[in-house]
Amino acid sequence: MAGHHHEHGHGNEHEHEHEQEREHDYLQRPPSGSERTRSISFSKLLSRSWKRNGSSSNGVSVSSVNLNSDAENSKEPDHNDSGSEGQSSRFSKLKSMFQSGNSSKNTSAHNSSQSSLEGDSASSSKLRYVKPMTAPANAPPESPPLSPTIPENDVLQTPKMVHIDQHEHEREHSQCGSPIMLSPPSLSPTIAKAGAGRRRSPSTPIMPSQNSKNNGSGSAARPNNHRHHSSSQGFSSNNPFRERTGTVRSSNPYFAYQGLPTHALSSHDLDEGLQSYPNAGGIHFLSTPTSKTNSLTNNRNLSNLSLNEIKENEEVQQFNSEVLFFHDIPKDVPLRDTLNDSPIRDSSKSPTTTQPFPSIVVGYGNQYDDDSDNDHDNEKEERIKTKGKPRNLSPAKQNGKSTHPRIKIPLRRAASEPNGLQLASAASASSSSSTQKKSQPTDINDKNLGQSMLPSNSFFPQEPPPKISDFQEPRRSRRLRTKSFSNKFQDIMVGPQSFEKIRLLGQGDVGKVFLVREKKTNRVYALKVLSKEEMIKRNKIKRVLTEQEILATSNHPFIVTLYHSFQSEDYLYLCMEYCMGGEFFRALQTRETKCICEDDARFYASEVTAALEYLHLLGFIYRDLKPENILLHQSGHIMLSDFDLSIQAKDSKIPVVKGSAQSTLVDTKICSDGFRTNSFVGTEEYIAPEVIRGNGHTAAVDWWTLGILIYEMLFGFTPFKGDNTNETFTNILKNEVSFPNNNEISRTCKDLIKKIADQKRIQAVRLQNGCS
Numbered sequence: 071m072a073g074h075h076h077e078h079g080h081g082n083e084h085e086h087e088h089e090q091e092r093e094h095d096y097l098q099r100p101p102s103g104s105e106r107t108r109s110i111s112f113s114k115l116l117s118r119s120w121k122r123n124g125s126s127s128n129g130v131s132v133s134s135v136n137l138n139s140d141a142e143n144s145k146e147p148d149h150n151d152s153g154s155e156g157q158s159s160r161f162s163k164l165k166s167m168f169q170s171g172n173s174s175k176n177t178s179a180h181n182s183s184q185s186s187l188e189g190d191s192a193s194s195s196k197l198r199y200v201k202p203m204t205a206p207a208n209a210p211p212e213s214p215p216l217s218p219t220i221p222e223n224d225v226l227q228t229p230k231m232v233h234i235d236q237h238e239h240e241r242e243h244s245q246c247g248s249p250i251m252l253s254p255p256s257l258s259p260t261i262a263k264a265g266a267g268r269r270r271s272p273s274t275p276i277m278p279s280q281n282s283k284n285n286g287s288g289s290a291a292r293p294n295n296h297r298h299h300s301s302s303q304g305f306s307s308n309n310p311f312r313e314r315t316g317t318v319r320s321s322n323p324y325f326a327y328q329g330l331p332t333h334a335l336s337s338h339d340l341d342e343g344l345q346s347y348p349n350a351g352g353i354h355f356l357s358t359p360t361s362k363t364n365s366l367t368n369n370r371n372l373s374n375l376s377l378n379e380i381k382e383n384e385e386v387q388q389f390n391s392e393v394l395f396f397h398d399i400p401k402d403v404p405l406r407d408t409l410n411d412s413p414i415r416d417s418s419k420s421p422t423t424t425q426p427f428p429s430i431v432v433g434y435g436n437q438y439d440d441d442s443d444n445d446h447d448n449e450k451e452e453r454i455k456t457k458g459k460p461r462n463l464s465p466a467k468q469n470g471k472s473t474h475p476r477i478k479i480p481l482r483r484a485a486s487e488p489n490g491l492q493l494a495s496a497a498s499a500s501s502s503s504s505t506q507k508k509s510q511p512t513d514i515n516d517k518n519l520g521q522s523m524l525p526s527n528s529f530f531p532q533e534p535p536p537k538i539s540d541f542q543e544p545r546r547s548r549r550l551r552t553k554s555f556s557n558k559f560q561d562i563m564v565g566p567q568s569f570e571k572i573r574l575l576g577q578g579d580v581g582k583v584f585l586v587r588e589k590k591t592n593r594v595y596a597l598k599v600l601s602k603e604e605m606i607k608r609n610k611i612k613r614v615l616t617e618q619e620i621l622a623t624s625n626h627p628f629i630v631t632l633y634h635s636f637q638s639e640d641y642l643y644l645c646m647e648y649c650m651g652g653e654f655f656r657a658l659q660t661r662e663t664k665c666i667c668e669d670d671a672r673f674y675a676s677e678v679t680a681a682l683e684y685l686h687l688l689g690f691i692y693r694d695l696k697p698e699n700i701l702l703h704q705s706g707h708i709m710l711s712d713f714d715l716s717i718q719a720k721d722s723k724i725p726v727v728k729g730s731a732q733s734t735l736v737d738t739k740i741c742s743d744g745f746r747t748n749s750f751v752g753t754e755e756y757i758a759p760e761v762i763r764g765n766g767h768t769a770a771v772d773w774w775t776l777g778i779l780i781y782e783m784l785f786g787f788t789p790f791k792g793d794n795t796n797e798t799f800t801n802i803l804k805n806e807v808s809f810p811n812n813n814e815i816s817r818t819c820k821d822l823i824k825k826i827a828d829q830k831r832i833q834a835v836r837l838q839n840g841c842s
C-alpha cells in the first residue's frame with residue numbers, strides 16, 4: 071500500500087527516484103503510450119497465471135497480453151517475483167499489518183491464494199482457491215435455472231481447491247464461525263429473517279435535484295433508494311436487509327448544513343452539463359474495443375483521453391453528430407466500406423433534436439424494433455446506403471419468413487472466455503453450427519422478471535439468431551492495434567438476441583442485470599441492460615461511459631470481466647462475467663453476526679487491495695468501495711464491480727517499482743500523482759473526510775474506504791455511522807475509530823484500521839511506508 075499515502079505532488083523528488091530506479095523498473099510504460107498501452111504494460115505486473123489467458127471455442131488463442139519476446143518481456147519473471155511479487159508484497163504489507171498471533175492462517179490464506187495462481191496457470195486464469203467461501207454441505211447450492219440442455223456440471227464447476235487440506239479447511243471454518251455461503255443465503259427465508267430490518271443501500275448516486283430536496287434531512291438517498299431484486303434471488307420488496315443511506319454525489323448534505331462552499335457546486339466531473347440539454351438527442355456509447363463500429367462512431371478515442379475531459383453535454387453533442395453521420399452515409403458507398411473507413415462527419419449540421427435517441431441501431435437489438443415494417447425491408451437496406459436518410463435496421467423479413475437483416479454491425483469485443491462458467495465450450499466449438507441451428511428463441515417474458523421498467527422483449531429479440539456466416543467479417547478497431555493487445559480480443563458478433571434470459575439478477579439505477587445464456591456457446595453471463603432514456607434522465611451518461619471504459623480496460627482477477635458491450639436503439643448492454651455468489655454485502659448481512667472472522671476479512675481485504683492497486687495503476691480512482699459493490703465469484707474470490715463513480719486521473723503517470731525483485735513495492739500513488747478531484751461522491755458511511763471537506767481528494771480515498779470495509783467485515787457495522795447524514799459526516803471528520811470490546815479482533819488488525827481510516831494516522835502511515 072505504499073503508493074497511496076501521500077496526497078501531494080512529488081515534484082523533483084520523485085523524478086529523482088524515477089531515475090535511480092529506472093533500471094529496476096520493468097513496469098515502465100511506453101513513454102508516449104496511450105492509456106491502453108499503459109494498462110498493457112502494467113499487465114506484466116501480473117504473472118501469466120493471473121492473466122486471463124483463454125482460448126475461444128473456435129480454438130483461437132486469446133492470450134490477454136503481448137507475449138512478444140522483447141527485452142521487456144524477457145524480464146517478466148514468474149509470479150514468485152516481479153509483478154506478482156509486486157502484488158504479493160503489498161499483500162504481505164497488508165498482511166503484516168494485519169498479522170496477529172495466528173500467523174499460520176495468514177500464511178495459509180495468502181499462500182493458498184498464491185498456490186492457486188500456480189496451480190491454475192495453464193488452464194484457467196481465475197483463481198480457484200476458495201478459503202472462506204465453501205458452502206456447507208447442507209446448504210442449497212445456487213444453480214442458475216439453466217435450460218436442461220446446459221450441462222450443469224459444466225456450469226457449476228466445482229471450485230478447485232488448491233493446496234487446501236479439507237480437514238484444515240473445515241477446522242479453519244469451525245474457528246471462524248459459519249462460512250459465507252456461496253449461494254445467496256437470502257434464498258432461505260430463515261436466514262433472510264436474521265437480517266430483518268436491514269436493507270442494502272443503493273450504489274448509484276443520487277441526482278443533484280433529488281438530493282437537494284433531501285439536504286439536511288438526514289438521508290441522502292435517492293427516491294428509489296434501494297435496488298430491486300428478482301424474486302428468484304430471494305428478494306422481495308420487503309427486503310430483509312438493512313438500509314444504508316445511499317451513495318451520494320455532487321450535493322453535500324454536510325455542506326448544506328454548514329453552509330455550502332463553492333467547490334461543492336463546481337465539480338468538473340459531474341453530470342450537470344447534461345441538464346442544459348433537456349432535448350438531448352441521444353447519447354454516445356462507446357463500442358468495446360474490437361468493434362469496428364468504433365472507428366465508425368468514435369470521433370474520440372476514450373482510451374487516449376481522460377474521461378474527466380469529457381463533459382456530459384459534450385457527449386451529447388458528439389453523439390448527435392454521430393446520429394447525423396449515420397443519417398448521412400452516402401448512397402453509393404457500400405456499408406462495408408463505410409464500416410471499414412473512419413468517417414468524416416458532417417459536423418456542420420446541427421444535432422437532430424427531433425429524435426430522442428439515435429435512429430442508428432447497433433447490434434441486433436433493433437432488428438425487431440419495428441416488426442410492422444416488413445414490406446420495407448429492401449428499402450431500409452437501401453436507406454442505410456443512402457445519404458441523408460435515416461438508417462433503420464428494422465426487421466428483415468421476406469415473403470413472410472423472417473430472416474436476419476443483411477446489414478449487420480458487429481459490435482463487441484470478446485476477451486478471454488469466462489472462467490468456470492463455460493458451458494460445454496468444447497462441445498460448442500466442435501458443433502457451433504449445429505448449436506446455432508438448435509438455438510431457438512426463448513420466451514423471454516419470464517414471469518420471474520417482475521416489475522420491469524424496461525420492456526423485456528426489447529432486451530432480447532425473439533427472432534432466431536442470424537447465422538454467423540452471414541455477417542461481415544469485422545475489422546479490428548484501431549484502438550486495439552497496439553501490439554500488446556492485438557491478441558487479446560477476438561472479433562465476435564453478438565447482440566441482444568445472442569442471449570437467452572435466464573433470470574433477473576438485480577436492478578441498478580438505470581438498468582437491470584440479467585443472468586443470460588449465450589445461445590451459441592451455452593455460456594452464462596451477467597448482462598447489464600441500461601436504458602438510454604433513464605441514463606439521460608438521471609444524467610448518468612458519463613458514468614456509464616466510465617464504467618464501460620474501466621471494465622474494458624481492466625484485466626484483473628478481482629475485477630469483473632467485460633466480455634461484450636453493444637447497444638440497441640434504446641439500451642446499452644454490458645455482458646459481464648457472472649458472479650454466482652452475488653453481493654458480498656448480502657453474504658455479510660445474512661450471517662447472524664453480520665461479520666466474518668479476522669482471517670476471512672484478511673483474505674477479502676487482500677483481494678480488494680490488489681484490485682484497488684490495479685485500478686490505481688491504471689489511473690482510476692474507484693471511490694465507491696463497499697460490500698454492495700463487491701461480488702463473489704463462484705471461485706470464491708471477490709470481484710469488484712460498479713465503476714460508475716470512478717474517475718480517471720488526468721495525465722496519469724508511469725508506476726515506479728521500488729525495491730528489489732525479492733521485495734518489490736509499486737508506487738501506485740504516483741499514477742495519479744497531482745490529480746485531485748472535488749466531486750462529492752461515495753457512500754455516506756464510507757465517504758472519506760477529504761471528500762466531505764471538499765478540498766479535493768485523491769486515490770487515497772480508496773484506502774480510507776478499505777479501512778471502513780475491513781471494519782464492517784469484522785464488526786458488522788461501519789465505524790462512523792450516525793443517526794443521520796450530518797451526524798455521520800461529523801463523526802467521520804471528528805471521531806477516531808473506536809472498536810467494540812466484545813470481540814476478539816487482534817490489536818494488529820485494529821491498528822491497521824486506525825492507520826487506514828483515521829485522519830490523524832494517515833501521515834504516520836505515509837511515513838511508515840516510506841512515502842513522502
Ligand SMILES: Nc1ncnc2c1ncn2[C@@H]1O[C@H](COP(=O)(O)OP(=O)(O)OP(=O)(O)O)[C@@H](O)[C@H]1O
Binds near residue numbers: 576598648
Ligand atoms: N456480474 C454480475 N454477476 C452477478 N450479479 C451481478 C453482476 N453484476 C451485477 N449483478 C447484480 O445486479 C445488481 C445490479 O447491478 P448494477 O451494477 O446495475 O447495480 P448498481 O450497482 O446499483 O448499478 P448502478 O450503481 O450503476 O445503478 C447488483 O446488485 C448485483 O446483485
